[in-house]
Amino acid sequence: MLEAVGLVKRFGGFTAVDGCSLTVAERSMTGLIGPNGAGKTTLFNLLGGYYRPDGGQVRFKGRDISRLKPHQRFRAGIVRTFQIPHEFARMTVLENLTVVPPGQLGEGLAAAWFWPWGVARQEAKIRARALEVLEFLKLTHVKDNPAEALSGGQKKLLELGRAVMSGNRCVLLDEPAAGVNRALLGDLTERILDLHRIGYTFLIIEHDMEFIAKLCQPIYVMAEGKVLTEGTMADIRRDARVVEAYLGHSGAAA
Numbered sequence: 001m002l003e004a005v006g007l008v009k010r011f012g013g014f015t016a017v018d019g020c021s022l023t024v025a026e027r028s029m030t031g032l033i034g035p036n037g038a039g040k041t042t043l044f045n046l047l048g049g050y051y052r053p054d055g056g057q058v059r060f061k062g063r064d065i066s067r068l069k070p071h072q073r074f075r076a077g078i079v080r081t082f083q084i085p086h087e088f089a090r091m092t093v094l095e096n097l098t099v100v101p102p103g104q105l106g107e108g109l110a111a112a113w114f115w116p117w118g119v120a121r122q123e124a125k126i127r128a129r130a131l132e133v134l135e136f137l138k139l140t141h142v143k144d145n146p147a148e149a150l151s152g153g154q155k156k157l158l159e160l161g162r163a164v165m166s167g168n169r170c171v172l173l174d175e176p177a178a179g180v181n182r183a184l185l186g187d188l189t190e191r192i193l194d195l196h197r198i199g200y201t202f203l204i205i206e207h208d209m210e211f212i213a214k215l216c217q218p219i220y221v222m223a224e225g226k227v228l229t230e231g232t233m234a235d236i237r238r239d240a241r242v243v244e245a246y247l248g249h250s251g252a253a254a
């Protein structure tokens with residue numbers, strides 16, 4: 001469904017992503033792990049169109065989308081969440097969801113003037129959908145609170161909710177479990193599994209190995225801008241290069 005083909009990204013003289021290729025099969029939950037600074041988020045930014053690659057290609061459903069802007073990739077069916085949640089702090093939790101769907105009629109002054117019933121009807125539909133998503137994420141009790149008042153874990157759930165509101169089925173999650181407490185983590189895992197069951201495709205960056213092991217196959221491992229290997233958690237655990245990437249030479253020897 002989504003493919004990175006030899007992607008390269010340089011910042012000045014530093015190569016953050018150095019010829020990365022990976023394939024996210026439709027309806028898979030593909031994992032992406034690697035030590036801090038490996039280039040995982042930079043790779044996401046290339047897939048989402050936030051950075052122009054210095055080499056390589058991004059393909060989506062067989063089509064080269066390397067030149068599409070982020071909003072065009074969003075319209076094509078890709079949505080991503082951020083490592084640091086990007087909620088609108090002063091808006092309520094509910095409003096954070098209702099602003100997501102693109103091309104809302106109410107955005108156009110002309111539509112609001114000439115077709116007010118249509119606008120109202122569409123707004124009601126989006127609101128109903130947002131309430132459903134909040135119920136699904138167990139956030140209904142905080143729907144009227146400003147988003148800035150949420151806990152770190154709840155903000156992560158809201159990020160997932162914003163992705164779901166988009167209607168896009170190819171979802172890139174950047175560290176969805178970071179800062180989420182154990183109780184919420186169980187919920188988050190279940191919600192992602194639910195979405196997977198109904199046909200969502202995921203690419204998930206995460207440092208929490210238990211979380212990745214439970215959800216993802218295959219798992220790609222990145223280090224120093226390169227994809228080291230790919231496989232099941234069992235394959236990866238046995239791979240000396242992976243151990244070395246995480247622990248360094250002395251650690252691997254130990």
Ligand SMILES: Nc1ncnc2c1ncn2[C@@H]1O[C@H](COP(=O)(O)OP(=O)(O)OP(=O)(O)O)[C@@H](O)[C@H]1O
Pocket residue numbers: 011016034035036037038039040041042043083
């Ligand atoms: N905009 C930028 N300008 C310069 N260097 C950058 C930029 N973005 C990332 N880097 C560098 O590129 C490397 C890869 O960063 P990236 O954020 O992709 O790593 P990561 O694998 O997501 O790490 P983490 O697990 O800590 O989130 C790091 O050395 C980082 O400092």
Ligand SMILES: [Mg+2]
Pocket residue numbers: 040041042083
């Ligand atoms: Mg990152």
